Amino acid sequence: MSRALTLADVQAMRAKTPGCAQVVHFNHAGASLPSAATLDAITSQLRLEAQSGPMEASMQGTQAAESARANAAALFNATPAEIAFTSSGSAGWGMAFAALGRWQAGDRILVGRHEWAGNLATMHHVVDAAGAHIETIPCEDDGTVSVRALDNMIDSRVRLIALTWVPANGGVINPAEAIGDIARRHGIPYFIDAGQALGQMRIDVQALNCDVLKGAARKFLRGPRGTALLYVKQSSLKRFAPPYVDVLSAPFAGDTFSIRDDARRFETSEVSTALLCGLSNALAEAREIGIDRIENWVRPLARNLRERLAAIPGVVVRDLGHAHAALVSFTVDGIAAAEVKSELASRGINVGANGVAYTPLDMQARGLTDIVRASISYLNVPGEIDILVDAVAEIAASSAQRIDGVRECIS
Known part of the structure; x- marks a missing residue:
């Protein structure tokens, strides 16, 4: 077993991350802070392209892309042939x-x-006109997706099960493996949105039994914006006929065009080689650190933040479930999430603010209009938790005073 991350380990990684010297960053679920090495990988490739020509410099980028593919496959317990970059x-x-x-x-x-x-928008855009139906799986009392309810909903007309493993509006972890067992038993395609899991939680696609899994690299993985990982199970490829292809995804062979027999049927020939170089470095860093070590560092920090925020008068923690990821959602009485975010930003603290538009089914079901989201990375240290908690307490106290003042005027 790898030794646990220490504060000294984290401080060393922070020293190699320029943004850590500038801000207190709790928006890793939106986009994390890249390392200096990831930035160098991107800019070095861009300089090479400027000096040698973009096409001529592509060989170095190709090598980085294949390294990234191998590291992504290892991260997912998949094969390189099952990984595509989008x-x-x-x-x-x-x-x-x-x-x-x-x-x-x-x-x-x-x-x-x-x-x-x-994902919902994509589904509705296609299936509504066809007369197909999108149905919501009920939740258990703790707010997690109900495996029992799902099992009772299955019939021959179900063509897809889709799950957001860790939602954008809180730290709940849905039972992705148990849902995968049902999908496999009934032979139904199963898509997992792992955007908020990638880089902070162990992902084993064999255990998950999913056909498709995706995640943007800019979040906890600390890759560059404009890069994402797409896993497609090799044995499920026959289910998928891409609506468009190009010379990479369907190369000309002899007298016809043949669609690739791997996940790269979802790639195109035009891609930012520089960004793939950055992605390659971010993946290598994540594997070098170790996902288990990352998870064991961030979970206690998130738990501590969750408990301390809940103790502040006027602050309500909005996370569901019993098992939590490194996202902490909360609201402050009398003040909109966007304003809380702005107030914290004025103090040099970055958080996210999510509204109904991001997770409409859940937000509407709970009667929420918005939430503040603080997301924890292995770059965060206990002292930053103190800074955030103190700042939220000040904002909540100020809001309470304002509410009391309005009440006095009314009375």
Whole structure:
């Protein structure tokens, strides 16, 4: 077993991350701070392209891409042939969904209540006109997707089960493996949105039994924006017929075009080689540190933050479930999430603020309009938790005074 991360380890990694000297960053679920080495990998490739020509410099980028593919496969317990690179998680998910083919009246898609809005938009855009239906799987009392309810919803018309493993609006961890068992037993395609799991949680696609899994690299993985990972199970490829292909995904062979027999059928020939170089470095760093070590560092910090925020008068922690990821969602009485985010930013603290548009099914079900989201990385240290808690306490106290003042004026 690898030794646990120490504060000295984390401080050393922070010293190699320029942003850590500038801000207190709790928005890793939005986009994390890249290391200096990741930045160097990107800029070095760009300089080489400027000096030698972009096409002529592509060999170095190709080597970095294949290294990234191998590291991503190891991170997922997959094979390199099952990994594709896309420009975003939404692009990868959308291409895989479109490749499922035509939808018919009466077809059913079962989704978790926490499904990412981008996935929902993609589904509705296609299936509504066909007369197919998107149905929400009920939740257990703790707010997690109910495996029992899902099992009772299955029939021959279900063509897809989709799950957002860790939602954008809180730290709940949905039972992805148990849902995968049901999908496998019934032979139903199973898509997992792992955007908020990638880089902070162990991902084993064999245990998950998913056909497709995607995640943007800019979040906890600390890769560059504009890069994402798409896993497609090799044995499931026959299910997917991409709606468009090019010379990479369907090369000309002899007298016809043949679609690739690996996940790269979802890639295109035009890609930012520099960004792939950055992604390669970020993946190598994550594997070198170790996902288990990362998880064991961030979970206690998130738990500590969750407990301390809950103790502040006027602050309500909004996380569901009993098992939590490194995302902490909360609201402050009398003040909108965007304003809390702005107030914290004025103190040099970065957090996220999510509204109904990001996770509409769950936010509407809980009667929430917005939440503040603090997300923890292995770059965060206990002292930063203190800074955030103190700042939120000040904001909450100020809001309470303002509310009391309004009440006095009314009375």
